[in-house]
Amino acid sequence: MQFHFIRIWTTACLGLAIHAAWAQDTDRVSSPAFKLTAGLYQSSGGGEASSDSTDINLRHSSGLGNVWIGRYVAPARELVQDRIGWDRTWKLGAVRIQPSAQLATGGALNGSVGLETGADWYVGAGLGRTNLRETVNLNFDPNDAWSLSGGYRWAEGPSLGLVVVRDNRLNPDQQHLHLVWRTPLPDGHRLTVDLLYKRGLVEDEMIERAGLSVAYDWPRWFLRLGYDPKVNFTPQDMWRLAFGTRF
Numbered sequence: 597m598q599f600h601f602i603r604i605w606t607t608a609c610l611g612l613a614i615h616a617a618w619a620q621d622t623d624r625v626s627s628p629a630f631k632l633t634a635g636l637y638q639s640s641g642g643g644e645a646s647s648d649s650t651d652i653n654l655r656h657s658s659g660l661g662n663v664w665i666g667r668y669v670a671p672a673r674e675l676v677q678d679r680i681g682w683d684r685t686w687k688l689g690a691v692r693i694q695p696s697a698q699l700a701t702g703g704a705l706n707g708s709v710g711l712e713t714g715a716d717w718y719v720g721a722g723l724g725r726t727n728l729r730e731t732v733n734l735n736f737d738p739n740d741a742w743s744l745s746g747g748y749r750w751a752e753g754p755s756l757g758l759v760v761v762r763d764n765r766l767n768p769d770q771q772h773l774h775l776v777w778r779t780p781l782p783d784g785h786r787l788t789v790d791l792l793y794k795r796g797l798v799e800d801e802m803i804e805r806a807g808l809s810v811a812y813d814w815p816r817w818f819l820r821l822g823y824d825p826k827v828n829f830t831p832q833d834m835w836r837l838a839f840g841t842r843f
Contacts, residue, residue: 608744617769619699631656631657632843635650636648637649637651637836637837638835641832641835642831644832645672647670647672648670648672649669649672650668651838653665663680667678668734670732677700677701678700679698681698683696690711692710692711693711694709695707696771703724706724706725707722709722709723713842714776716748717743719746720743721742721743722742722744723743724741728740737772738763740766741761741762742762755781756775760773760774767797771794772793773790774792775790785814787808787810787812788810794826795803796830799831803826805825807823807824807825817839818841819839820837821837823836
């Protein structure tokens, strides 16, 4: 009954969002206030049977920042996790401050703060912390970690950035390195390519793997496909398909 209710809840949210998006499609709002994302994940490998899970979240953007709610469901594990989060960017002179906070079912807390400066050439640094309560890491990068970033943004819109995220609390050997390319395309479309290199211990064995995520945005809709080997430094590999709408 619980999973049946979740399917109804998910379908209803998607239906309302799609209806709203179609209703507003002729009104070219530059920055829609809502973003609805549905994710379908498949994990396999590590001597375990493959399993599917779903993740749906709804985000609202305003002068207060981005506020979002989400639900993650893994039927094979009989797991349901609800989450709520917030993030915002403040500009203080030449510095941009980017705090975030997340609360998940069971009292799991996750927070971070980042600093960035620069216009065309930019650099940044960040720190993330959790309260170590058991939860599913749906950020997929190490959460108790420091991060460094840098890159270049062209005046015409494209950008190329490098981000390193390294655990500095429980598993200091675990590290992600992202090379991210974003470019605008005609008619308000956009392409994002995220190349991932990861290194760290998985069940006492040092691994090095490469992953890839490709996203395509239309003015209202978006689609993203990604492959993440040894996801969250576990024995399993994960394929992720995400799609949604802005309205």
